[in-house]
Amino acid sequence: MRKVIALCLLTLTLIWAIASCTSNPTGRSADLIVASKGFTEQDILQELIAQQIENKTDLTIDRRRLVGFVAHKALLSGQIDGYVEYTGTAYVGYLQQKVNPDPAATYQQLRQLYAQKFDLEVMPSLGFQNTFAMIVRGESARAANVKTLSEAAQYSPQWRAGFGYEFLEREDGFPGLAKAYGLKFAAPPETMDLGLIYRALMQKKVDFIAGNSTDGQIARLGLVVLEDDKNYFPPYEAVPIFRQATLRKYPQIEGAIAELVGKISSQEMRELNYQVEGELRDIKEVVREYLQSKNLI
């Protein structure tokens, strides 16, 4: 019996020792939580926000990696304090509003509705839009001689589609797009983690994918983005969203984030994405270098 107790104590001590190597094993001992929606650009933006706040204030940030809509739900329920969302996703996806092609109007209305309904602050755009990019290989586009989605609709039955889980499920994603352009594919779309989608395209397992307009690989792989000529997609400006309660508790946050407003261009975001996805660099380093290059450190 004594041996049992001794062994249990030894195991617990060992676990405690290893767990102490981490600053925050289970709980919220950090000041606030910033989430990522679970793909590369989001991981980068999460780290950007977190490092900026940690550099400019004495607050500590806990980073949590979630998936898509879960981040929104977690923000509503107060389990996280902030994350970077895209205006169109929130406006059309979460609030079920009709698409408004004007980015400024979308932003203003989103800001108002979020403040009224959820007590959330939608901060101004970081400087770029990340819209869904419907992408085909260069050779497919040339063979079919298509530049826009309307033109591509007649060729779609010859293609196989590949999408991430979210694009397939979202109302403002594939279902709506297929209806708007009359897209019909040979077979139901393949689904996979977003990180694998370019690989599948280049390996010709799929011919038509929904990527992000700020993905780093598009130009380098000779891919063609088909134009959304019917303006089906809403604007998707990248905006940090925080709980008003958190901002009231830590007023320093607004000032820190304000320095990032309008600072990141689409080209720069693409470059950052490429460094992480293409060159497999460490996100923390990439972000630190970027902040230094912008004289924010």
Add this chain to the structure above:
Amino acid sequence: MNDFFLIRYGPEILRRTGEHLVLVAIAIAIATLIGIPLGVMITRKKSVREPILAIANIFQTIPSLALFGLLLPIPIIGGIGAVPAIVALTLYSFLPIIRNTYVGITGIDPAVREAGRGMGMTDWELLSQVELPLASGVILAGVRVATVIAIGIATIAAAIGAGGLGELIFRGISVVNDQLILAGAVPAAAIALVADYGLSWFEKRLNVHGK
């Protein structure tokens, strides 16, 4: 050498291992503290035996990713982070522990129990001095199985923001970085092996004494 995944991601591996172990340790502790008494109870009360074993069985059959997803909207025990992860891991650990406690105790030679009663032992004395010590090897086998399963399932907890070694695996898949995937998978497999060997060595010692 600096590119070898254990070195390149060393500090984060340590941190994630700590998170991982905390999730598993708390879940196993709770499952043991509740499971063993439940296992004992169903050796005494035949009426609750089927329902309790059935419920524990049902939780085991739910795919782990689905259970994490289903816990997302539930208040208090659900949501994101460590709490729902521990809740799910605990539920998965119940069946091996409860069932092995039950089997361990009922597997004891009835003659031994008779002897105990003959000596005038109360039910509690019988339990603590005869049944539990004799069944300890089997019970520990249940804890061992639960632990190894929990270490594996805890890798999926990263999907709901609970941290742990699974986080490295998910991030690795996201950018197809083999090094990162291995940085999560290899330590997870290693601690599962260590737990398995460690507990089964201990089991053998208890069985020797049990006879």
